[in-house]
Amino acid sequence: MLLSQMEKRQHCLICKLNLEESLAHRLEALGMTEHSKLEVVNRKGKGTLIIKLRGSQYALGEDITKNIEVEKI
Numbered sequence: 001m002l003l004s005q006m007e008k009r010q011h012c013l014i015c016k017l018n019l020e021e022s023l024a025h026r027l028e029a030l031g032m033t034e035h036s037k038l039e040v041v042n043r044k045g046k047g048t049l050i051i052k053l054r055g056s057q058y059a060l061g062e063d064i065t066k067n068i069e070v071e072k073i
Contacts, residue, residue, distance in 0.1 A: 001069070001070060001071070001072060002065065002066055002067075002068065002069060002070065003040075003049065003051075003060070003064075003065040003066075003068040003069075003070050004047050004049070004062055004065035004066040004068075006040045006049070006070065006072070007040065007043070008040055008041070008042055008043055009039070009040065009041075010039070010040050010072060011037060011038070011039050011040075011072070011073050012037070012038060012040075012070035012071060012072050012073055013035055013036070013037055013070060013071045013073055014032060014033065014034055014035065014036045014038065014068060014069075014070055015034065015069040015070055015071050016034065016068070016069040017032070017034075017067070017068055017069075018067040018068070018069065019064065019067050019068070023064070027064075030053070030056075030058065031053055031054040031056075032053055036053060036054070037073070038051050038052060038053045038070075039051065039052040039053075041057060044059070046062055047061065047062025047063075047065055047066065048060065048061050048062060048065075049065050
């Protein structure tokens with residue numbers, strides 16, 4: 001399933017980042033790596049998500065969330 005399909009308050013594990021290499025490296029530097037656990041804190045608009053990852057919150061647009069494969073836990 002894609003991160004963009006997750007609902008508010010759901011938790012998931014990151015399976016794969018299907019992103020441009022430079023963007024993938026930036027997210028990995030923030031701790032968003034395969035098998036990382038995250039929580040969807042809120043949904044804003046069409047596809048923007050507020051996520052909690054390793055104690056920090058980030059806003060990710062639909063162009064990013066639709067390219068991250070996750071497993072719901």
